[in-house]
Amino acid sequence: MSGISAxxxxxxxAWLFFGFFGFHTLFFDEKVDEAxxxxxxxxxxxxxxxxxxxxQADAMNDAMAEKGITGDSEAEEPMVEEMIDTLGQGMxxxxxxxxxxxxxxxxxGSRRFLRFEDFETxxxxxxxxxxxxxxxxxxxGDDPIDLGNLKGNIGDQNYELGPEIDLDRYTTVFIWxxxxxxxFGAAALV
Numbered sequence: 310m311s312g313i314s315a316x317x318x319x320x321x322x323a324w325l326f327f328g329f330f331g332f333h334t335l336f337f338d339e340k341v342d343e344a345x346x347x348x349x350x351x352x353x354x355x356x357x358x359x360x361x362x363x364x365q366a367d368a369m370n371d372a373m374a375e376k377g378i379t380g381d382s383e384a385e386e387p388m389v390e391e392m393i394d395t396l397g398q399g400m401x402x403x404x405x406x407x408x409x410x411x412x413x414x415x416x417x418g419s420r421r422f423l424r425f426e427d428f429e430t431x432x433x434x435x436x437x438x439x440x441x442x443x444x445x446x447x448x449x450g451d452d453p454i455d456l457g458n459l460k461g462n463i464g465d466q467n468y469e470l471g472p473e474i475d476l477d478r479y480t481t482v483f484i485w486x487x488x489x490x491x492x493f494g495a496a497a498l499v
Contacts, residue, residue: 338432341461345424346469347393347417393417396476397498401484402445406431408494412482414470421470423456423482432462435488440470440479445495449483459484 398413410428414421423438430436436459443450456468470476476498484493 336432338463339461341464341466343460343464343466345393345415345465346420346422346467347415396421397480399445399482399496399498401425401428401430401494401496403430403494404445404492405486406433406493408484412496412498414476414498421472421474421476423468423470425464425466428465429463430484430493433486433493435486436462436493437485437487438468439483439485440474441481441483442478443481445481445483445497449485449492453483453485454479 394416396414396416398411401408401410401412403409408430411426412428413424413426415424416422423440438456438459439449439453440456441449441453454474456470460466480498481495482498483495485491486493
């Protein structure tokens, strides 16, 4: 009976350690590689685009020339380049776990995103991204804004920011372990 009891207790202990507390996440990395949300070009939309060969490009240019489309006509509207502004950025510092990379607030004038570049931290259970009014050396404070689950512990990623978020007030981003109330890393967005 004591051998069976020990096996049951060991099973419960393993379940608590790996299942409930989520320590298994410390052994696996979740890598992401999201493009800049304002980047133009193939692959950004998620639709695969075939590459154009030089022969195809020449044939298209010839067909356009035959129809009188030159690309420099005053009647054609000029191409407008999107302006991307960085409203704030900062380097991640490790808190309870080593954390590196850059956090940026970027906008095209209508939409805003929190973007992580060259980001890396340890994986862990129940990691979320918080915007806070506190500095990176403090805690998350009483009124953090939860932007959702961390998409991956390694790689570039984007989090859309609603217009209701006051970026003059919310100036710090935290990688926060909700389950254990621990800051993995933080960055001041200046």
